[in-house]
Amino acid sequence: MTxxxxxxxxxxxxxxxxxxxxxxxAPDRMEHSRxxxxxxxxxxxxxxxxxxxxxxxLLVPRWFLRWRFGRINRPARGYPELVERYRTKLAxxxxxxxxxxxxxxxxxxxPGIAAGVERTVARLCHRLRGWSDVELDTVLLPHPLxxxxxxREMLYFTMHHVVHHQALVEAEGPGA
Numbered sequence: 001m002t003x004x005x006x007x008x009x010x011x012x013x014x015x016x017x018x019x020x021x022x023x024x025x026a027p028d029r030m031e032h033s034r035x036x037x038x039x040x041x042x043x044x045x046x047x048x049x050x051x052x053x054x055x056x057x058l059l060v061p062r063w064f065l066r067w068r069f070g071r072i073n074r075p076a077r078g079y080p081e082l083v084e085r086y087r088t089k090l091a092x093x094x095x096x097x098x099x100x101x102x103x104x105x106x107x108x109x110x111p112g113i114a115a116g117v118e119r120t121v122a123r124l125c126h127r128l129r130g131w132s133d134v135e136l137d138t139v140l141l142p143h144p145l146x147x148x149x150x151x152r153e154m155l156y157f158t159m160h161h162v163v164h165h166q167a168l169v170e171a172e173g174p175g176a
Contacts (some may be wrong), residue, residue, distance in 0.1 A: 003152075004133070008125045010159045013123045015051070018166045019044065019114035034172060043165045044113050049100050051120045054141075054158055055092060058127035058151075062139050069148055070138040076137045077149075082156040086091035086164075094145045128155070131133035 022030060022044045033039040036044065057065070064171065077085065105113070136152040143149050 002052070003176065004128065004131075004136070006157065007152075007155050008128060010072060011121055011125055013154070014159055015047070015065055015117050015161045018047065018162045018169075019117050021169060023110060023114050030107040030110050032088055032172075033157060037133060037168075037172075038102065039105065040169045040172070041107060041110050043169050044110060044117065045105050046100060047103035047160055047162055047165055048117050048120060050096075050161060051117065051158060054154055055124035057121050058124060058131065065139050069110065069142060071101055072138055077153050078157070079156045079160075082146075082149070083160045086157060086160060089145045095166040097144075098117065100144065122169075124158075140141075146165050148165055 006132045022040045025040055033042065040108050053163070071086050131151065137150050139151045140148045141151060143154065144155075146157065149157065
């Protein structure tokens, strides 16, 4: 399996698993937040807010992205290195803000958000098929916490990000 095929498979599976997890919760649990943390519904909405720009940017011409964000001047990071960099940024106090921070979310809207996640990930994966390995490793994108990352690194982040939020929801437990 190529790295791109692996990325596509993991993006689809991880996002589907997370959406299914949130949708399986009782409505009061979906909306419940504790200690100022997000509710499971807010986590799902945050994932949708995070995946949409990635799917959209894959439509932008590569030449424009190179012109806007420059060229890579360091070795590309693999999945483990990207995950470690993200964890380090979180440990230093990094968190979602601005347009990525979700408002309170009603349980009744969760199925629609879950469907939106699935559609958006499907679009992202479809668009990804048009990118070469060289482009994935040389075209840069801005990330609000990680700075400039390659498209492949952004995809690695997107894969890990949903797992991170799945773990946060699961850590709250079914009765939280």
